[in-house]
Amino acid sequence: MTVPKKLVLIGNGMAGVRAIEHLLKLAPDTYEITIFGAEPHPNYNRIMLSTVLAGSTELKDIIINDWDWYKENNITLHTNQSIKKIDTQRKVVISESGIEAPYDEVVIATGSKAFMLPIPGADKEGVIAFRDIQDCEKMFSAAKSYKKAAVIGAGLLGLEAARGLLNLGMEVTVIHKHPYIMERQLDEAASLMLRKELETQGMKFLLSKHSASITGRGRVKELQFTDGSHLATDLIVMAVGIRPNVDLAKSSGIDYNNGILVDDFMNTNIPHVSALGECVEHRGVAYGLVAPLYEQGAVLAKRLAGVETAGYAGSVTSTKLKVSGVDVFSAGRFVETEGSRAMRIQDDVAGTYKKIVIRNGKLVGAVLFGDTADGASLFASIKSGESIEGREKELLLGISSDLLGKSGGGASRLENMPDDEIVCGCNGVTKGAIGDAVLNKGCHTFGELKACTKASASCGGCKADIEGLLHFYAGDKVGESAKEGICGCTSLGRDEIVEQIQSMRLMTVKEVMHVLDWNNKEGCSKCRPSLNYYLGMLFPEEYVDEKESRFTNERYHANIQKDGTYSVVPRIYGGVTTPADLIKIASVAEKFNVPLVKFTGGQRLDLFGVKKEDLPKMWEELEMASGHAYGKTLRTVKTCVGNTFCRFGTQDAMAMGIKMEKAFERLNAPAKFKLAVSGCPRNCAEATIKDLGVVAIDGAWEIHVGGNAGVKVRACDLLTTVKTEEEVMEWTSAYLQYYRETGQWNERTAHWIDRVGLDTVKKALEKQEDRLALMERVQKALSVTTDPWKEIVDNDELRKNFEPIAGPLPV
């Protein structure tokens, strides 16, 4: 065994510890880790400090890694220890109190310091920053004995501090040198709306004011401005910005400018000394948002783990914030300049505002106020640099232009519907029950109605009718629906979640739920499997699949039946079998007394009524791969006999089908998907109602997509026609991967294509380079899959879960 190398992390904050967590996953035993933190706390979520100040959470709620985490990972933690110097010659880190820690690798993650205005009196008692827990504590104690507070700086941090001080019962005045607040994140209109909202909450503002000096004997008494005016105050919070903390670089001979200078791999100019987070400057930029810091951490962790990685190339950032309960969002160049045009809607009644800025037919910036639901999609559009010509109104209004100007029409139908008619077929909810819930149980939003009656809670197909009935019964009383997220645990939609996971490189379901502030921290049976899928899709090689976040069927690799027994479907590639396999299946069925053997709709044999404890034993005897008849993955590739025997066949459909099934088996997807290959246009394999169907014509293959024969039949759309088998594989790979990357969890391709549009799919796959890139990604995802049946058969730890516990003993 090799001796672990010594890794020292200076700074116990979000960026550094996050990188360590990542490193532990990639290379668990490579380093002996020591962490120095200047504060007396374990790693906490600095972003959430404002909620501590606002009183809605306590310190313990914002701890990210508790003391046990350090212990469990054998990390030596020194709290209350600032580092004085790194002796890069002797490779030793020296703390203020004299602790010396030798290192093989050292990482500087000392973050940033609050910038204090260098004005006379800034050192008086009662003048503080808003940066750490100690600052929060000072504000708490000031609020107990004093009345008046002033906050200098009306950026995000300043406004959060002001809001917190209001909550503590102080009179708060915010001073800002600009004529409007949060000018770095908002345009003038949105800024004004925010100011009005904050003023109604009790905040006072002094704008275009420059602070000159602070007076008072010992403690602050007055703040003087350059125009000669002044403000009486007992507490001053300076929130005028942060500066990278470069003290250590200064004392240790490491190059710095505004921040510690690093290359794309987080190396400083000294070997074995890396840096990341708010203390660094990368390609001239010092970041103060968490997402870029996490991206840097991922690169550093990989480098330290010896895993090959592309360098960090900088981040494009957007700002999505909640300021005193108001959602604001901005991205890109949101202030109009020459050559750009803007479109905006402002609704002072609802308190919403939206502006998009267009230049050369492309979206270059956006500001949202009050309702930020469209933020993620607008940001994606800005980053992609795609042309939005012809879709400008759609983007602004958030509605497809086809729907604009169309009237409802369904109202009278709903009105005439008898009370006992079932509106939601899945849960048997009648029109009368909806009426009762609205009129007598106080349900005034779609969400409340859904929670109360279960209407639209399963397949969601009746959503439009339920919403129609809500309006019919409630009329003007219809409440503003809380924005619907992927489930009741969050208000975030699929795209927002995926984007955040990606940019912050969140690595577990739990972490996503915490960082994205789930209102139900345990999640539910909807979001947990969704997140598990998205994480696996985004990080196929690093993410560790969580079987606890999968449904029964996917945990036991068989379909649970209503009586608690399971069904077993072995893989029969392309539906083509052999006498030997048939004999094997038959004898296993007999041996285990399988009560029903049936051919499935997808040309497979299904053995029903199997006891859970018999599953691994059957798999062991079958020695066949799992048919995955239970998962959100490739189910079957159905084939016709093709030109092998059929006189009409034009191509070898069976071989093509088998090739496809072997290529894509075990591939996780948003939902199950079924393929088929027909050898001629007579289409005996019914390929045109599959998620992807291939139909051979003389000398070519047609590729059809988005079909479904389920609840509502949807015939496929023709995607393309190609000449060779290789091209069939290329297009199929690209199509499946594009679906994997853009589909919502549990969304079949038929719904997906209707949602994103066939043209979007065609466009995404039109260039060969794009297809090959998608193909490479799907290959990566496939390369890490293994046959689950075999895995369980060979592993007693997994196998035990199929058996009841041996037996109770009286005590």
Added chain:
Amino acid sequence: MSKLLIGKLSDIDIRGSRTVRVKETEIALFRLEDGSVLAIENRCPHKGGLLSEGMVCGTVVHCPLHDWKVDLQSGLVKDPDDGCVMTFDTEIDPEDGAIYVTI
């Protein structure tokens, strides 16, 4: 009422479950993230689904058949459905991790 030795903590995966039959009753044992073990009757009051096969979120198990939510501590079904299942007291020996259930 009798106290039975059912097995040891390591028999159940964290966030996993195992079953045990005591005479006529099948009991589902769940090991939660905090290390505790909770025991309920393994039968959803809705259509008899095996709760041991459901997904556990916090202290709630989702029935695999129709997603009814049953609280493992109280045995009560969560809104908007209602009903309840039997719960059984559990004890874990901190020394050897033995699990005891009182029936």
